[in-house]
Amino acid sequence: MELTGAEIAIRCLQEEGVEYIFGYPGGAVLHIYDALFQQDKVKHILVRHEQAAVHAADGYARSSENVGVALVTSGPGITNAVTGIATAYMDSIPMVIISGQVPSYAIGEDAFQEVDAVGITRPCVKHNFLVKDVKDIALTIKKAFYLAKSGRPGPVLVDIPKDISNQKTAYAYPASVNIRSYNPVGKGDSAQIKRAVQMLLEAKRPMVYAGGGVVLAGASAQLTEFVRLLGAPCTNTLMGLGGYPATDKLFVGMPGMHGTYEACMAMQYCDVLIAIGARFDDRVIGNVEHFAQVPRKIIHIDIDPSSIAKRVKVDVPVVGDLKLVLGQLLGELRSSKQKPNASDMATWWKQVDEWRVKGGGLRYKNSTEIIKPQYVIEKLYEITAGDAFITSDVGQHQMWAAQYYKFNKPRRWINSGGLGTMGFGLPAAMGVQLINPGATVACVTGEGSIQMNIQELSTCKQFHLPIKVVSLNNRYLGMVRQWQEFFHGNRYSESYMDALPDFVKLAEAYGHIGIRIDKPSDVEPALKEAFARKKDLVFMDFQTDPTENVFPMVPGGKGLSEVILAEDL
Amino acid sequence: MRHIISLLMENEAGALSRVAGLFSARGYNIESLAVAPTEDPTLSRMTIVTSGSDAVIEQINKQLNKLIDVAAVMDLSEGEHLERELMLVKVRAEGAMCDEIKRVAKGFHGRVIDESNSTCTIELTDTCAKLDEFLQAIDRKLILETVRTGASGIGCGERILKL
Ligand SMILES: Cc1ncc(C[n+]2csc(CCOP(=O)(O)OP(=O)(O)O)c2C)c(N)n1
Ligand SMILES: [Mg+2]
Numbered sequence: 001m002e003l004t005g006a007e008i009a010i011r012c013l014q015e016e017g018v019e020y021i022f023g024y025p026g027g028a029v030l031h032i033y034d035a036l037f038q039q040d041k042v043k044h045i046l047v048r049h050e051q052a053a054v055h056a057a058d059g060y061a062r063s064s065e066n067v068g069v070a071l072v073t074s075g076p077g078i079t080n081a082v083t084g085i086a087t088a089y090m091d092s093i094p095m096v097i098i099s100g101q102v103p104s105y106a107i108g109e110d111a112f113q114e115v116d117a118v119g120i121t122r123p124c125v126k127h128n129f130l131v132k133d134v135k136d137i138a139l140t141i142k143k144a145f146y147l148a149k150s151g152r153p154g155p156v157l158v159d160i161p162k163d164i165s166n167q168k169t170a171y172a173y174p175a176s177v178n179i180r181s182y183n184p185v186g187k188g189d190s191a192q193i194k195r196a197v198q199m200l201l202e203a204k205r206p207m208v209y210a211g212g213g214v215v216l217a218g219a220s221a222q223l224t225e226f227v228r229l230l231g232a233p234c235t236n237t238l239m240g241l242g243g244y245p246a247t248d249k250l251f252v253g254m255p256g257m258h259g260t261y262e263a264c265m266a267m268q269y270c271d272v273l274i275a276i277g278a279r280f281d282d283r284v285i286g287n288v289e290h291f292a293q294v295p296r297k298i299i300h301i302d303i304d305p306s307s308i309a310k311r312v313k314v315d316v317p318v319v320g321d322l323k324l325v326l327g328q329l330l331g332e333l334r335s336s337k338q339k340p341n342a343s344d345m346a347t348w349w350k351q352v353d354e355w356r357v358k359g360g361g362l363r364y365k366n367s368t369e370i371i372k373p374q375y376v377i378e379k380l381y382e383i384t385a386g387d388a389f390i391t392s393d394v395g396q397h398q399m400w401a402a403q404y405y406k407f408n409k410p411r412r413w414i415n416s417g418g419l420g421t422m423g424f425g426l427p428a429a430m431g432v433q434l435i436n437p438g439a440t441v442a443c444v445t446g447e448g449s450i451q452m453n454i455q456e457l458s459t460c461k462q463f464h465l466p467i468k469v470v471s472l473n474n475r476y477l478g479m480v481r482q483w484q485e486f487f488h489g490n491r492y493s494e495s496y497m498d499a500l501p502d503f504v505k506l507a508e509a510y511g512h513i514g515i516r517i518d519k520p521s522d523v524e525p526a527l528k529e530a531f532a533r534k535k536d537l538v539f540m541d542f543q544t545d546p547t548e549n550v551f552p553m554v555p556g557g558k559g560l561s562e563v564i565l566a567e568d569l
Numbered sequence: 570m571r572h573i574i575s576l577l578m579e580n581e582a583g584a585l586s587r588v589a590g591l592f593s594a595r596g597y598n599i600e601s602l603a604v605a606p607t608e609d610p611t612l613s614r615m616t617i618v619t620s621g622s623d624a625v626i627e628q629i630n631k632q633l634n635k636l637i638d639v640a641a642v643m644d645l646s647e648g649e650h651l652e653r654e655l656m657l658v659k660v661r662a663e664g665a666m667c668d669e670i671k672r673v674a675k676g677f678h679g680r681v682i683d684e685s686n687s688t689c690t691i692e693l694t695d696t697c698a699k700l701d702e703f704l705q706a707i708d709r710k711l712i713l714e715t716v717r718t719g720a721s722g723i724g725c726g727e728r729i730l731k732l
Contacts, residue, residue: 118583119586122583122586122587122590123590123594126637127637127638130582130583147637179637180640180732181578181579181637181638181639181640181641182637304635305631305634305635306628306631306632306634306635309624309627310628
C-alpha cells in the first residue's frame with residue numbers, strides 16, 4: 001500500500017505505541033497534521049508555545065519509561081523548541097522531536113520559515129536526521145526511537161521537508177534496526193566488578209553516590225538492595241532523588257551546592273566512593289582541586305564512557321547498563337565470603353552521625369507572621385503523603401522542594417537539573433499528568449519562573465489537567481537575589497519582580513481556581529482545599545518571605561567541606 | 570602533546586560538521602583535519618591532528634566514539650604509525666632563482682608540477698615536520714601560495730582500522 005510521508009510518520013508513531021504527542025502546527029507540518037487528523041490512535045496535545053511542547057514530552061518521559069514525542073513546524077517552531085531540546089539533552093531524556101522543514105527544493109534559498117534545524121540543534125541532541133527521500137521516513141523514525149531510548153538516552157530530531165511528507169511510497173515498518181556505528185553497552189566487565197567489590201569490602205569509609213542514571217536505568221530497586229547490603233551511607237544527586245528512598249536511615253540527603261552537611265562531608269572524607277550514574281558535576285563536588293586534596297579511591301559506573309574520568313581521576317571505571325552492573329555487583333557482594341568490617345563501619349557511621357548533628361539537619365526558623373517557603377514544602381509533603389509527582393522550575397523554590405520533599409520513589413521528582421531551565425515546571429507537569437492520569441501532580445514554582453510558560457494554563461484547561469501549582473511568590477528572582485546578597489554587596493540588580501500580575505485573577509481568566517495565601521496559618525488549609533479538588537487545576541499563590549535564603553550552601557568555586565550552614569537560628 | 574587520531578565514519582551529509590562541531594563546542598585544539606571517502610563509498614576516513622593533556626586526549630577519543638556516525642576511532646599516536654601530508658607551493662621563480670628552488674625541492678623529493686616564466690609550483694609529500702622544514706629552507710619572500718592537505722595517517726603493519 002502506498003502512503004504519503006506524513007501518513008507514514010504517524011503510522012510509525014502508532015507502531016512505537018505512542019499515545020500522546022505534544023505539538024503546534026504550521027506550514028511545513030500541515031501534511032503531518034492532516035494525517036494526524038485522520039486517525040485517532042495518537043492523541044495530540046496542542047500547547048501554546050513550542051518550548052512547552054518539548055518540556056511536556058520531557059515530563060511525560062521522565063515520569064514513565066516512555067519516549068516523549070514533540071511535533072513542531074519549521075523556522076520559529078523549531079527555534080522555540082530548542083530550549084526544550086537542550087533541557088532534555090542535558091538530563092539525558094529519551095525523546096523524539098519531529099520538525100517540519102521547508103520543501104527540499106527550497107532548502108538553502110532562505111525560504112519563508114527556513115532555518116537549518118539539523119545545524120541549530122546539533123550540539124543539543126543525541127543525534128539528528130534530515131529526511132531527503134520519502135522512502136527513508138520509516139527507517140529514520142525507527143532509528144530515532146531506538147537511539148533515543150537505548151544506551152545513554154537523549155533527544156533525537158527528525159527534520160522532514162514539506163514535499164517529502166506529501167510524496168507517496170510503499171509503507172512497511174522495519175521490524176528491527178541496526179546501526180553499525182552504534183553499539184550500546186550491556187553488562188560491565190566482570191574483572192572490574194570484582195575489583196570494585198573488593199575495594200568496597202576493604203574500605204573503612206565507603207560511600208555511595210548515585211545520580212540520575214539510576215532513575216533513567218530503572219535501577220532503583222537494585223541500588224536500594226546494594227546500599228543495604230553494603231550498609232554504607234548513600235547520597236542522591238538532584239537528578240537522582242528518589243533513586244534511593246529518602247526516608248531510609250542510610251540516606252544522608254542530597255550532596256552539593258545546596259546539599260546536606262553530612263552528604264557533603266561524607267563525599268569529601270570517605271575513603272572509597274562509588275559513583276553510580278552520576279557525573280561529578282560542578283554543582284555536586286564544587287571545586288575539583290579541593291575535592292582532589294583528600295585521598296580517596298573512586299569507582300565509577302556509567303553507561304557513557306565519556307562521563308568517566310571527565311572531571312576526576314577514577315580508580316575503577318565500569319562501563320555498562322546500571323541495572324545490569326548493579327545486578328553483577330549484588331551477585332559478587334552476596335557470594336563474597338568477606339563482609340564489610342563491622343567495627344570500621346560503626347566508626348564511620350559514628351562520624352556521619354556527628355556530621356548529621358553538627359549540620360543540624362535541614363532547618364529554618366519558622367514564623368507565625370510570614371510564610372516560610374520551606375514550611376510550604378513540608379506541608380505539601382505531608383498533605384500529599386509524600387506520594388505526589390513534583391515538577392519544579394528553577395531557583396530557590398526548586399532547591400527547597402528538593403530538600404524538603406522526601407522522595408521515596410524514582411521518577412517522582414521532575415526538574416531541569418542540567419540546563420536549569422526556568423519555565424520547565426508547568427509544561428512538564430502536563431506531560432506527567434497525561435501519562436499518570438489520576439495521580440497527584442504538583443508544580444513547585446516561583447513567580448519568576450511561572451511567567452516563562454504561564455500560557456500553558458490554557459492547555460491545561462483544554463485538556464482537563466488538574467495540576468496543582470504551588471507558587472512560592474517571594475517577589476524576587478530569589479536565587480539571583482541570594483547570590484547578589486552573598487557575593488555582590490546586596491546590590492539587587494534587576495532581581496526584583498515588579499508589576500506582578502494578580503495570579504488569582506490570572507488563573508481565573510484561564511478558567512482555573514486561584515488562591516492567594518498570605519498567612520502561615522492559612523498554608524495548610526489552602527493546600528488541603530486545593531488537593532481535595534481532584535478535577536481542578538488550582539493555582540496557589542503563596543506570599544513567602546522575600547529575604548529567605550537557601551542553606552546549606554557551598555559557594556561556587558569552593559570545596560565541599562567549605563559549606564556554609566544556615567545562619568544562627 | 571600532539572596526537573594523530575584516525576577515524577571511520579558514515580559518509581553522510583553533516584557527519585563532518587558533527588566532528589568539527591564537537592571540537593569547537595568542547596574547546597579542543599584542532600591542528601588539521603583531512604577527510605575523504607574510502608574504498609567503501611559509505612565510509613569516510615578522517616585524520617585529525619590535535620594536542621592536549623592525556624586527560625583531554627582521552628576525552629577526545631571518547632567523545633568521538635560517542636558520535637553516532639563514527640564507527641571506529643584509533644589514536645595512531647599510541648603505536649607505530651606513518652603520517653604523510655601533501656603540500657603544493659607556488660613560488661616566484663625567474664632565471665637562476667628557478668634553478669635554485671628546484672635544487673632545494675629535489676633535496677626534499679619534491680616535483681615541479683607547473684612552470685611559467687615567472688612562477689614554479691612544487692608538489693611535496695612527507696611528514697608535516699618535513700614540509701615545515703622545506704618552507705624554512707626556501708626564501709620566504711618568494712612564496713606566493715602554499716596549499717596543505719593536513720596529515721593523513723595509517724598504522725604500521727598489522728595495526729589496521731577497518732570495520
Ligand atoms: C531561562 C532562564 N533564565 C535565567 C535563569 C537564571 N536564573 C536562575 S534562578 C533564577 C530566579 C528564578 O526566580 P523565581 O522563579 O521567582 O524563583 P525563586 O528563586 O525566587 O524561588 C534565574 C533568573 C534560568 N535559570 N533560566
Ligand atoms: Mg521568586
